[in-house]
Amino acid sequence: MVNGSAAAADGTPGPVVRVPVSLRVNGAERRIEVDTRTSLLDALRDALGLTGTKKGCDQGQCGACTVHLDGKRVLSCLTLAASADGRDVRTIEGLERDDGAPHPMQEAFARHDALQCGYCTPGQIMSAVALIEEGRAGSDDEVREFMSGNLCRCGAYPHIVDAIRDVATGGRRA
């Protein structure tokens, strides 16, 4: 390791600094070595091949890259991979049950057609699962408000609300 910065004051790049990172991803220990500039998003996608997590803006403005870090929803594009060392990461690939059956939220999204192109969908679902765990899915308006960090350009919002409320109410939503 050299001085934390990879670039000198005049803007010329210094040597690439790579650091080992140990993550528990979807229950499995994973060790990787990453550029210090690498986001958790890029580490998941490129180093670990978990491409279910999507890059929509790389600026923390769209929610497509939402994952759970130690049980809380975070934007993986604004999280440096190195800073996640030793922590627990859950991605869309970790939602299915061990027997391969989908998570109730995944089922509800399919049933309510809460997706179209599907690109924002993993982030929507990761937020939706966290939302219920946070106790923030008590009404349609509450869901709308607390899901507003996850953009959907296809415009599936009303069906996303339906899907989340369906799961939150234990399937009582038609």
Place this chain on the structure above:
Amino acid sequence: MTPPTTTPTPPPTPARLGEGIDRVDARVKTAGRAAYPTDTAYPGLAHAVLVQSTIAAGRITALDAAAAEAAPGVLAVISHENVPALREAPDRSASLPPPPLRDDRIHHHGQTVAVVVADSFEQATEAARLVRVTYAADAVVADLDHPDAQHDHDPFGTDGGTGDVEKALEAAPVRVEGTYRTAANTNNPMGPFATVAHWEGDHLTVHDCTQGPSRTRADLAATLGVPPEAVRVLAPYLGGGFGAGLRTWGHTVLAAVAARQVGRPVKLVLTRKQMFTSVGHRPDTKQTVRIGATRDGRITALDHRAWQSLSMTDANMEPVSHTSQSSYASPNIATRDVQVRLNVPAPGSMRAPGDAQGNYALECALDELAHELGMDPLELRLRNYADEHPVTGQQWSCNDLRACYEAGAEMFGWERRDPEPRSTRRGRTLVGYGMAGTSFFFYQADCAARVTVGADGGAVVESSGMDIGTGTYTVMTQLGAELLGLPVGRVRMVMGDSSLPAAPSAGGSGLTAAMGTAVHNASRHLLQSFLDLVRDDAESPLRGVALDGVRAEDGRIVRTDDGRGEAYTAMLARHGRDRLSAEGSAEAPGQKGAVVPTGPYAAKFAEVHVDEDLGVIRVARLVTAAHCGRVLNEKTARSQLVGGTVGGIGMALLEETVTEPHTGRIANPTLGDYLVAVNADIPRLGVRFVGGPDPTNPNGTKGCGELGIPGTPAAIANAVFHATGVRVRRLPIRIEDVL
């Protein structure tokens, strides 16, 4: 590569056509297993990052790539100084923009001037910042009203009309006239456009964010000067496009160029900021609408003129005023389109191109006329209903707009509307009702498809076209199942691959009609192939039977006369075949006959709430009654309408790409600054389908993908007027407009 593992598996349950089954790709998409172009990985993959101009007009006087080339991991820096020759499109109006890195001239801010290729994404990103570009800047023309801007008149050859509008306007007892403006909007699909290019010898494989793999293949082959057979374009899934994927943009070409130059597969992903400058956008417009009418509300003259921005070097097919030729009965109609050359990034299609802007102006002008006449806006539209094409006199193939008005008004409770503006309030909230009609244009292009039934009795339907989220995988699966008499679970749809039978791009709400017809014809040909197989087969109850004497059901072909028949599997087994395939194609219907094919129709009714003190505008509810012909899947079609309406709400109240007039720079190129509708902006949205199947199409379909957009901004704008008494003639409508 990826397609075999990601082709969606249909649900096991049988389903009838039209039934709202879950989309067949819902499972892979909700599991995160759908492979988008940006998810593609190859061993030895290198990464490319674009460098874009920081002026909007002028020349590059020096491009110093030394520091970038010396940076760790950098493999190449490609600019106009060293790019290999790229060929110009023979037809500039087609899908291919001018090639990238063409010369030293700069025509807009954010024009690509170099591409940097490195071992890693981080290295390429850092090195791209080290490319030093020196410019000689010229004066910028970036404002639709700029006096020096060049105007291209009648660029689409669509100007026209009937009668003498000026004379009729002069004679009209009632006249309204308004100038309407719509802001530039940016498509902003959630998936940044990405290209992964891989050369194996002279063969190029491209994973690309495109809405038409066949077209991208042709464009790449033409630009690179290689035969089309040497190029394969794959895109089994696309993270949205909304028209941005209808052209083969420079970054796609450059990814292929870079991969060839460095001798490795290359991945190029646009940044969100580059998505504002590199893949088109909905051009801003200025429109004037003048309407003359009798006092009892008969329109006697309709004049619609539209000016829209265009880039300096490109073309863009975007008729704005044209639909006003076919929307309302009037003996005198004139429409004119003008494109204004500006130092702005190339505009392109975005969700109902042209109609989104043109319908807004027309339908607001109708509302102004209704107010002037003291007539209900819905009654005014019914009084001027176009029972035939107002200009050509052609009969409509299928037009149930009247049923849309009736159903929409009933769903909404339109009769409760107090006609007086600013008359309805709940506490400090002003309540407004507004409506608009939509006659969407008809579009269809040629398409091919192949249908195969295998020894297991299951079918595969193949066509190169795209499901961009519209539900094409699902409805074509359902259609194949119906036509071949199989359960939905026994049919697999394969798309998004240019090596499959050629399909047009997913756009213009035209793919379902085109591909559906091709699948229909392929299925008929396949049934004929089975009949041919057993033509002289003494063991077959179908021996010597003609196609019009059979139907397909339960995995069998059966005679309509006596019900005897046999299974596909039996015929294949007895003749030692492991499969039978047939292709089918569809040509776009002509538009010159006595009957003109019609696009879809809709009526939209909006309720807005405006905070009297703060001016905050909220859409409280919005209902759509739509005539889309036969609806193949009620669930995915509803999602199309709902999703388009969300886009229309954004266009009405939020979305504006802000270009600084003196620099040509886009001031808000992020999803934090360019506002799109979020979940909390969207109320419940009612959708009802009405009307009959369209006889133009063997499946009875019309399009519906873009129908959610036009009509929505006008209904909202008209509701804002009804709520506040303030007529805002500019989109998006903002708080300060109504205070």
